[in-house]
Amino acid sequence: MSDRHELILTCPKGLENLLLAEASELGLEDAREQVAAVRGQATLEVAYRLCLWSRLANRVLLVLRRFPTQTAETLYQGVHELDWSEHLAADGSLAVEFSGVGSGIDNTHFGALKVKDAIVDRLRTHGGQRPAIDKLNPDLRVHLHLERGQAVLSIDLSGHSLHQRGYRLQQGAAPLKENLAAAILIRAGWPRxxxxxxxxxxxxxxxxxxxxxxxxxAADIAPNLKRERWGFSNWLGHVPAIWAGLCSEAQARAEAGLARAPLWIRGYEADPRLIQPARNNIERAGLAEWVRIYQGELATFEPRTDKGQKGLVICNPPYGERLGDEASLLYLYQNLGERLRQACLGWEAGIFTGAPELGKRMGLRSHKQYAFWNGALPCKLLLFQVEPQNFVTERREQQAVPTARLSEGAQMFANRLRKNLRTLGKWARREGVECYRLYDADMPEYALAVDLYRDWVHVQEYAPPRSIDPLKAQERLMDALAALPQALEVPQERIVVKRRERQSGTRQYERQAARGEFLEVAEGGVKLLVNLTDYLDTGLFLDHRPLRLRIQREAAGKRFLNLFCYTATATVHAARGGARSTTSVDLSRTYLDWARRNLALNGFSDRQRLEQADVMEWLRNDRGEYELIFIDPPTFSNSKRMEGVFDVQRDHGELLDLAMARLAPGGALYFSNNFRRFSLDEDLASRYLIEEISGTTLDADFQRNNRIHRAWMIKAGK
Known part of the structure; x- marks a missing residue:
């Protein structure tokens, strides 16, 4: 074999330039970039050195030959012509990786079979002995890449991908590959x-x-020093003496590096479940004296600043894959920027994100940005010099800490919030209302609903029309969310953001998170539990406040029936108003449990009947009589527990007929729904006395959106 070989080093997309510099420094000659790879010439010693020391490569491929091919047969012949006895024993094991199509090759599996057959046929002995196939730990891993009629046949010296250093046996939900993390650190200037x-x-x-x-x-440790098995370990061309010398040199450098005084390297993680896995990884890497991990929220993060210590803050904050996810993370990025400005003055920072728009909301000017790929996701590394001249902030006289400056649009939105708060705040205090809608897409370009629940803010983003540029919609959303804490003087951690889209079935009731945190609020003399985080809706429909209070006023001595009861807030009001008994029906066990808690919270645990059932089926079987009935059905509903799908437009006539059959003489039924295109069946008016009362069921906070629901009072006909 020749003393010099052609090498191809593969890497994640976007790392080619960094890998070119690294490989050249390690001895690769005539090096040049390719897509997700670097190609050059080197001795076997340099090839080994690249395997041992490359922090960026995935694989080191040693090219055996290049040859033209037009058909599957010429591909077979080109592989078969090589003297494979120089590389693999007849009783050895083999794995083949194939990439590319064309020249009669329809798919990679077929291509790999042709390569395997050619090697096995060449090595088959007269006695029939031939190499075995071992895809996990073969003696020789062969790679063939086919492109534009040219085959590049290589052996993989690395074996398993070089990013697998061996220390990370436990990882989080969305880990960065080790070589990508190293590339980010290099770009951020950490070696310097x-x-x-x-x-x-x-x-x-x-x-x-x-x-x-x-x-x-920092400690000059070869990233793959602890790897025990390599792609060349059982390759017949392997020269153990060269490899042993390189390993001895790397071991000596690592020992010298670790003997130096450790640098200050610290990590903080809010999730307690990740602390021990992180410490285990550090221990396996042999770096327990160098790296410390602590549990702590972002707000408690304090880098070392004594004795003028400076350095690099590096992190990969979550960025979500949907717009709604990104919106909920805005405050995380703002808090990160605030911590950098407060605690890291004079430091450098590198923020790796798949949502650069969020990075722009940190209140810091980035002086450099680099494009990367995290798998298939395009990302950016934002670099910052944490110095006052790079702050994008404003300072209010009463504030000791600078806050991010609002854009012109965000300032307009903040002004509208303050105006609404002045008006509606007076009304709410006068009426004793703790929870109300402050803003409901008053400005069309800021399509949000903003609700106040005592000292919490619940924000729902309406999905923008398809005609709106998603990037523009995202920018406006970020502007609005940046304005909320300043305009309402509410801490960011008390603002909950969700995205409301057109819902079908029971999606509006599906769990969004699992925090299980309930807030107790008051309304009309009753106490109710709301959950601002776990579901799209909170357990309390604010627009029905007047109707609930009306039920409370009319319930004394009556039997009350609440259909599609949800969390039974209307039932609590009826019980408060002195109802003789209450019956609440819903299909969801989750919401009936919530209803039970609402009733118990107010001391109403007896004479309150909760039924888990399909409402239509329950009405067909029930024989009770009720003087007061409330029905607020979903637009659509389906469940494994019910037959078919409930459609309020199609099925409301049958629903009301069944319910009216249970209405006692002289009783009243209140029917409401929020389907914007709803039309009440005209035939109902021939059977019952019907009065639309929508206008009287809207308080001041919903006068700007009087289509939030429609409501009717229905009584038996004459």
Whole structure:
């Protein structure tokens, strides 16, 4: 074999330029970039060195030959012509990886079979002995890439991908690959800062990948020093003496590096479940003296600043994959920017994100940005110099801490919120209302509903029309969310953001999160439990407040029936008003449990009947009589527990006929729904006395959106 070989180093997309510089420094000659790869010439010693020391490559491929191919047969012949006895014994094991199509190759599986057959046929002995196939740990891993009629046949010296360092056996939900983390650190200037004795901190460290990679760079540890099995371990062309010399050199460098005084490298993680896995990873990497992990929220993050210590803050905050996710994370990025401005003056920072728009909301000017790919997701690394001249903030006289400056649009939105708060706040205080709608898409470009629940803010973003540019809609949403804490003087952690789209079936009732945190609020002399985080709706429909209070006023001595009762807030009002008995029906066990808690919270635990059932089926079987009935059905509903699908437009006539059959003489039925295109069946008026009361069921906070629901009072006909 030749002393010089063609090598191809593969890497994640976007790392080619960094890998080119690294590989050239490690001895690769005539190096040049390709898509997700670097190609060059090197001796076997340099090839080994690249395997051992490359922090960025996925694989090191040693090219055996290039040849043209037009058909599957010429591909077979081109592989078969090679003297495979120089590389693999007849009783060895083999794995083949194939990429590319064309030249008679329809798919990669077929291509891999042709390559395998050619190698096996060449090595088959007269006695029939031939290499076995082992896809996990073969003696030789062969790679063939086919492109535009040219086959590139290589052996994989690395074996398993080089990003798998071996220390990370436990990982979080969305970990960065180790070589991507190393690339981010290199781009962020960590090697320079490490040489200068700088510190490294990650305020959202997960299982510690950034910190471990950073410590290995600082301590001059070869990233793959601890790997025991390589793609060349059983390759017949392997020269153990060369490899042993490189390993001895790398071991000596690592020991010398670890003997130095450790740099200050610290990670903080809010999720307690990740702390021990992170510490286990650090221990496996042999860096327990260099890296420390602590449990702590972002708000408690404090890098080391004594003795003028400076360094790099690096992190990969969550960024979500949908617009609604990004909206809920705006305040996380704002808090991150605030912590950098407060606690990291003079430091450098690198924020790796798939949502650069969120990064722009940190209140800091980025002086450099680099494009990366995290798998198939395009991302950016935003670099900051945390200095006052780079702050994008405003300082109010009463504030000691600078806050992010609002855009012109955000300022307009904030002004509208303040105006509404002045008007509706007076009304709410006068009427004793704790929970009300402050803003409901008053400005069409800011399509949000903003509700106040005591000292909490619940924000729902209406999905923008398809005609609106999603990026523009996102920018406006971010402007609005940035304005909320300043305009309402509410801490960011008390603002909950959700996205409301057109719902079908029971999606509006599906769980969004699992925090299980309930807030007790008061309304009309009763106490109710709301949950602002776990579901799209909170358990309390604010627009029905007047109708609930009307039921309370009329309930004394009556038997009350609440159909599609949800969390039974109307039932609590009826019980408060002195109802002789109440019956509440809903299909959801979750919401009936919530209803039971609402009733118990007010001391109403007897004479209150809760039924888990399909409302239509329950009405067909029930024989009770009720003087007061309330029905607020969903637009659509389906469940495994019910037959068919309930459609309020199609089925409301039958629903009302069944309910009116249960209405006692002289009783009243209140029917409401929020389907915007709803039309009451005209035939109902021939059977019952019907009065639309929509206008009287809307308080001041819903006068701007008088189509939020429609309501009718229905009584038996003459």
């Amino acid at each position: 800062l490490a040489r200068e004795g700088g510190a490294l901190a990650d305020p959202m460290c997960g299982v510690g990948t950034f910190l471990i990679e950073g410590a290995m760079i």
